[in-house]
Amino acid sequence: MSDPTFNIDELPVPFKPGQTILEAAKAAGVFVPHLCHHPDLKPHGGCKLCTVVVNGRTQSACTYKAAAGQEVDVDTPELDAMRRSLVQMLFIEGNHFCPGCEKSGNCELQALGYEYEMMSPHFVEFFPNREIDASHPDAMIERNRCILCERCVRASRDLDKKNVFGIAGRGGKATLVVNSPSGKLVDSDFAVTDHAARVCPVGAILIKRVGFERPIGERAYDRAPMSAEVEVCEIPESGS
């Protein structure tokens, strides 16, 4: 029996019952942008990059289930403009100076900036001054780059079973916090081998001493745009 289908941009896409629109699209090779979503983690739905139009209403593709006969718009000028605004908002909310960031080229926020032709920040920058935590010998937290996607929170809680990270503070004051009496990473259960150490889409959680092992210019999104759906960790050693 063949799978039921729904339509993305008027083309039929099969899905398995229970799949989200994002999962079904990915399986079919259709790019739906996303940032807080990670295939190994429970859906979150906060970044809103995966906003699509389902039967005329905007929904988050990472949490909204696919259903037979749905008409889903993904690649439209209006949605692309929204996504550009979202990326710009994430840029101006923190301090994202790509040329000085060791994540450059492997950064999903930066890649989305290119993907959606972000030529300027558009909004006036907030220039926050959030605490940097370099206490741990093997990793550091640069909160000024955190986009509050909660990937590390979910990975530590659900995959590592450690609950090292959390988010505290309301609205614009929301910030990444660490589960230790001092609030410092060094006093927590964090280990550099944790899943949580590797899921950060931006340069907020950085593993020390490996930042420039691969030179800028040869990194994941230097080689292929994000819409090519190449996972950072799956990049082959030699360029294609």
Add this chain to the structure above:
Amino acid sequence: MTAQDHVAVAVGRYRADPCYLVQIVREAQAALGWISRQSAVEIAGLLHIPVTEVDAVVQFYSFFYDRPRGKYRVLFSDNITDRMAGSFELFQRMLDHFGVKPGEASGDDLVSVDLTACTGMCDHGAALLVNNIAIPSLTPARIDQIIGLIEAHAPVYSWPAELFRIEDNIRRTETLIRAPYERGTGLDAAIARGRAGMQDEIKRAALRGRGGAGFPTATKLDGARNAPGVEKYIVCNADEGEPGTFKDRVLLTSFAPRVLEGMAIAGYAAGATRGFVYLRGEYEYLRAPLQREIDEMYATRRLGTSIRGAAGFDFDIEIHMGAGGYICGEGTAQIESLEGKPGRPRVKPPSMVIRGYKGRPTIVDNVETLAHLTEIAVEGGASFARRGTRASTGTKLLSVSGDCELPGIYEYEFGVTIARVLKDCGAPSPIAVQVGGASGVLVTPDEFSRRIAFEDVSTAGAFMVFGRERDMFEVARNFAHFFAHESCGFCTPCRVGTTVQKNLMDKIAAGRGSRYEINDLMRLADFMRKTAHCGLGETAGNSVRDTWNKFRPVFERRLVAHDFAPEVDLDAALEPARRVAHRDDGAAHVAAEV
């Protein structure tokens, strides 16, 4: 007792159940004044939860503090109606007296003074909270009296009762609040009708939720009843945080038996046996009288098992206090808060009727909706549905405030025109009415023939009147600040967008705005409406958009003539250089642009 003992007592009172984390923090802070790092770590240890979860709660709610804020913590209500009553000058008066900055404890750790969102006293002029207890009707003399009491170190409970007097200000009644409620009548009538009979009457009444969304109550009750599971919950949403609304305050003050029996009737119809009253932190002063009413209900078999002797009719109610957070009025955020977490709206579906509190079927209903259930039980659905309009049955309470002679509570049948309300409250020639609070609709005189009803102007009941002398730009700016303060931070468009909106409005207010900012604001309102996670973000741009569309001159007279003014004030940016160079002559300044 040491700080550690106070923490242990607070945790013990709630049987070390992490679901009560918000209540535990509230009690610990009531004893300690603030939650130190040490206390947070102890709470986490006793509850066996990560300290990040305690941090998340302490930092989310406005009334929790992770820094010392003094023995007396004063918060001035900062709704636009407070401002219109001179609250900002009174706030400044107190700050100046104590020589403190907003939110900072005085050097002797005696007092802190800050602003907070609308406290639900809009019919009493300006208002404040001192250690979470409301004081309305502020005047300069009252402020000086309060300053005196603080300087005398008088405990708040010993302050003159006159300071805390809050009137109902009921100005007009129909059926719900006409006469005092006779306890037990609603329950007896419901029991006489039986569960199925009561369900039918609620359907026949076509009762819709009074919180603003207007969802059919019977559909919710059916949904929860048919959902799998044994334990089901009724939540009374008494978190009326929409700026300008205070009708639930009056219902809970003078009609609490109606509301509480309404909860039990909802439970009876939905097969739910446990209820929570989620009472906003601003209404702390209502907690004790409500608890006394609940205790009396148990004593007279109006709560507990076999209510009024009806076998199988079991219902319990407990009060859960909020701690300052507009978003907790949203149903799923309220459930998160009830579970001891920050109030962040959940991803829907699933609906909370299927998976709500602790993953079980839960109905969250407005205070007023629940009160109406006693009416429907007594008189039957058909009689109830004869009032109001076809799509909006029954009566509605309006919280009228602002520029009118008689602010207070007005009960009307649905379908009343805005003009009629204005006539009754003594507002002969207003320039606008904000219906439904900050997230609502701005209505101008050409629309005063519109009706209060779900099918026309839908509202939870806030009705703020603005007279000729009011500057509607400042109204919109006040609401923009409100949304930036109340955004929960979960989704990007609202977390960042509300602050961008606030900054743009401030830039225009400072005389540095141009057509560029207006265009950006309009795009932003549309963007938030389409991409935000919940109703807060979706509606956060409404007021700015409405004000631009309907009161264009108040924006235009603030705009600079050219198309764009840079964010950076070049002349101001040169100030440090002038200081270093010890010069202030003409050549050291950038001439104003032409």
